[in-house]
Amino acid sequence: MSDTKETIARIVARFFKPGDVVNLGIGLPTLVANYIEDGVRLHTENGLIGYGQTPPAGQEDDDFTGAGAQYISVLPGAASFDSGTSFAIVRGGHLAATVLGALEVDELGNLANWSLPGKLVGMGGAMDLVTGAKRVVVVTEHCNKKGEPKILERCTLPLTGARVVTNIVTELCVLDVTADGLVVHAMAKGLSREELQAKTAARLIFPGSIEEIAETA
């Protein structure tokens, strides 16, 4: 299970090149930080670009925390700013990408990841991130704990954003969201097209050439 998540994180990390600034959501997306190249910089919406690993015990600083209230370390070249500037960065299209988890994602690029029936949480910065970032990468295990597809024809939960997702990465495949639908960019080694389609509740488009995830990662 943990391997699955690490695989996804490794695939996504390769999307980014030095100079890119990326926002990683809480949970699975956070793991991406372990695999990014030097020079890819991380934005946290509470007001900093340029954070690194969790600081060693005893070196935590209450004035340097992430959006999940976790302690962060500050890398050379980091800059802090207020929430207004932080979302000017987000909305203004200055982020190369945001990486977010999903409850549901669909073939139109709709994403639902903030609201579950009976649980009051709030969207935080997720709606802003999916509206503003140049690339919106959804990372998720391919099926939920009951084995049901999370990639759907249409989301049923309240949306985080409509037609915003650009890529979906699971342990089984990398999908590009296009005007035609979900195009399979890469697949796990040994998986058949029929198996992948069977675990996906939206029609997948299989182009002539599909990479193998083992190679991609």
Place this chain on the structure above:
Amino acid sequence: MSDTKETIARIVARFFKPGDVVNLGIGLPTLVANYIEDGVRLHTENGLIGYGQTPPAGQEDDDFTGAGAQYISVLPGAASFDSGTSFAIVRGGHLAATVLGALEVDELGNLANWSLPGKLVGMGGAMDLVTGAKRVVVVTEHCNKKGEPKILERCTLPLTGARVVTNIVTELCVLDVTADGLVVHAMAKGLSREELQAKTAARLIFPGSIEEIAETA
């Protein structure tokens, strides 16, 4: 003539109390700086609050100038900021007052001070200042160089702001702009009501009690 302007500046300076932040326009309004109480602070729209006198020769600093490109000195407690924040301050109602010159001003509180036929200048920050400052004080010699009234029933030149002026100060009188019209708050010593009205092209309202400018200043 210089005495006239100094008189006006002295009257206006008394409008402000410590803690007030005021923006002074170029020209006559600048003289008000010489008479304000300690603790009244000055805003310059190019991005600083807390400037003082012209610095002594040899101590000019190109990074500390006023809106008229003149050198300014920086008082203890000064803060610098960008033009966005500067006009957030202006528009957001945070300035106690702006003091501006006039080409024409009228009984509705309309002000024209940015545009003369045949001369291309631009409004700079004047339109923002008259829209945002809590108090908009127009200072002007009572008549123009030809001896014609500058206080009119209706402005004829392009407006800087519509119904924005709160007070008009000349060497002859202090006027409050009210819903009823121009109310004479103070008059120069020895001046008769008839003389003042004759030099003014809008109807003046003379209340029971009118201060003498000599006393006010």
Place this chain on the structure above:
Amino acid sequence: MDKVIAKEAVGALFKDGQTVMIGGFANHGNPKRLIDVLVESGARGLTVISNDSGDPDYTTGRLVRSGQATRWICSHVGMNPEMGKAVAEGRIDLELNPQGTLAERIRSGGAGVGGVLLRTGLGTVIEEGKRKIEVDGVEYLLETPLRADIALVHARKADGCGNLVYRGTSRNFNPLVAMAGRIVVVEAEEIVPIGSLDPDEIHTPGIFVHMILAND
């Protein structure tokens, strides 16, 4: 010119029915001492505007537990299960905003902006009840400004003019909140002499600040 005042004078500012804006993000950079004073004041029927509703025991979350807040405008309540309960029971009227929209609405309130056009939330529940305005063929939501009777701010340093310096991610919503209060009250870890801050290191110019809570 000196804006430093005693705790008692701050307490006297709070009245029933006020709108109070509070800086901070997920229990970091909140004005905890000012929240203490607000809780002690006993003012009720408050509308709170803040990024989140904190933990039940800490920072803004205390105003849920105390029952003082009856309306809340924020972006996130997930750290505070008591908020969920209060909303379910109708004790708090909750309005959720996307975080950047909330930030921009507060800035608008402080900056004399009558509204901003944002694409955030189009095609989601955020649209509900909002005007849509099209500019050059692109659709936007009209988001309106937020202001408060009192804004509570946490800073690293303040001088007596009210000039503020923040530190790291504790800055967050504080500079925005500091622009949008009719009365802006600051607590600072350190109150420094007027003239000791460089004009260029100041994050919030003192013109926005009305009072600074005295340090003991």
Place this chain on the structure above:
Amino acid sequence: MDKVIAKEAVGALFKDGQTVMIGGFANHGNPKRLIDVLVESGARGLTVISNDSGDPDYTTGRLVRSGQATRWICSHVGMNPEMGKAVAEGRIDLELNPQGTLAERIRSGGAGVGGVLLRTGLGTVIEEGKRKIEVDGVEYLLETPLRADIALVHARKADGCGNLVYRGTSRNFNPLVAMAGRIVVVEAEEIVPIGSLDPDEIHTPGIFVHMILAND
């Protein structure tokens, strides 16, 4: 990661017909060396967005004299009589904006804001051709965002990540312009090592900046 580039590479950025935003205010805080490069590039038919049109001999005013600008959006042209002449003769199409409106439009362009509602200019010529929108019984002008193909910025200090620090009133429009260019090029009085700036002293985060002109 290092964004410092040679003058020749900057010169190659400029093309006929571009929109160029330039920081500075009344000949202070302008990116003079970048303006030199722009003049040398010979790019024509430019739309310039800046606070003012400078003096004829200095800063932005050089683009009036050189004939490179054919459209200009700014708040003030009073220091440059050649601008008056160019406008009268139809060589430059001038759009005057209230200074705060100009600042807010540039910020909107950089901040992903589709428009702002402002009261500035109501009842004046500024209304002409603009949409009026009423919110809660108050009328506003809808002001639209401004962006540029290239933004030219002057800073006191820059590090290789593009983090910028300004000094005094030379800051003015520079941080706004730095947000709103598709390509943002900076000249800095001093280029400092990455890691030598405190995160809290940085006025413009490097994410906005694409290139820094090398100092000789």
